[in-house]
Amino acid sequence: MLHEKRILLGITGSIAAYKSALLARELQRRGASVRVVMTKAAVDFITPLTLATLTNHRVYSDFTESEERGTWTNHVDLGLWADAFLIAPATAQTLSNLVHGASDSFLLAVHLSSRCPVVVAPAMDLDMFAHPATQQNLATLSKRGVGIIEPESGPLASGLEGKGRMAEPGHIANWMETWFAASAPMNGKKVLITAGPTQEPIDAVRFIGNRSSGKMGYAMANAFIRLGAEVTIISGPVQLSAPKGVHELVKVQTAQEMYDAALLRFESMDIAVAVAAVADARPVKPHSVKLHKAELPKSIELEPTLDILGSWGQLKKTSQIVVGFALETDQGTASAQSKLASKNADFMVLNSTSVSGAGFDTDTNQVTIFEKDGNSHKFDLKSKAEVADDIVRTILNTNN
Secondary structure, three states: OOOOOEEEEEEOOOHHHHHHHHHHHHHHHOOOEEEEEEOOOHHHOOOHHHHHHHHOOOEEOOOEOOOOOOOEOOHHHHHHHOOEEEEEEEOHHHHHHHHHOOOOOHHHHHHHHOOOOEEEEEOOOHHHHHOHHHHHHHHHHHHOOOEEOOOEEEEOOOOOEEEEEOOOHHHHHHHHHHHHHHHOOOOOOEEEEEEOEOOEEOOOOOEEOOOOOOHHHHHHHHHHHHOOOEEEEEEOOOOOOOOOOOOEEEEOOOHHHHHHHHHHHHOOOOEEEEOOEOOOEEEOOOOOOOOOHHHOOOOOOEEEOOOHHHHHHHHOOOOOEEEEEEEEOOOOHHHHHHHHHHOOOOEEEEEEOOOOOOOOOOOEEOEEEEEOOOOEEEOOOEEHHHHHHHHHHHHHHHOO
């Protein structure tokens, strides 16, 4: 399936553009998030309103939002958002423009600035498709790594019959599923993630805990899943649904339960990410019944909990990657670097509660990633989904 895949659908000026509405719906039905960019010629065949209604996103076709307002549209952001840029239908003119690096339309500018893979589904008359120039353009694009979804044979808009009609939406969606599975950079990799808080019982109803929501850990899981990884989450108590496509979700409450589950599964993992806010200490003698107010102790004796990240660092093989998180109330650079070394981790992700909008129970975060070789990468405040993408991308780029 295409769950959590982000597909930018490019539509060009072909009669086959009417199929793009069906294609957008089919991609969404299989779990993809779809956004649309159109050429001005495509607007003559299908309205942006139709596609905006189907995708629940604005449709892009120009560098400015409107002549009256003159608001600039950032084509770079769309290319960075997408996991794949699917141009369907792709006319003969579009194929030529892609080959020559033209950028005189919004769609073409997005193509040049995209970092994601590009896929085209050609649509044209049979003689145009068979022309040596078109075939040469397709060969050139293929050599550059562009995916080609072959057109089908059948009746054409010209009244002729032959090869040239855009593949049917269901076939294109099948092709994309197969292509994602084969090209996913983390296909076959196993990832273990701890997420959320732990709760250390004081008595039958009271506990020592923290305000972790689990949102960052679950965002990390989604980012790895989208790249083809087999993801296991060990989660403390959170109010979140399991990410689509997760291999295993292990629910725990205490630090000891999280430690046991994390160590049990660690050996078979390629990457282990300690995002959870695990309690550093627990009551030595928790009570099995609820204490009445008059029975509450004036002090609670605590003992340290076991260190998940430190244990991973001691056990890890050279082929394994261990990632830790450090939450600080100040800038915390020295603390994060010290933790990176002492835990024998490969990466340490620093986030600070001193940054507005970062830390516990927010939808945004701001992080700095420290590598064991001394490099560091500081990112702006972003959504936790975008932060997760930055972290995963850093891990992949460093280890490729």
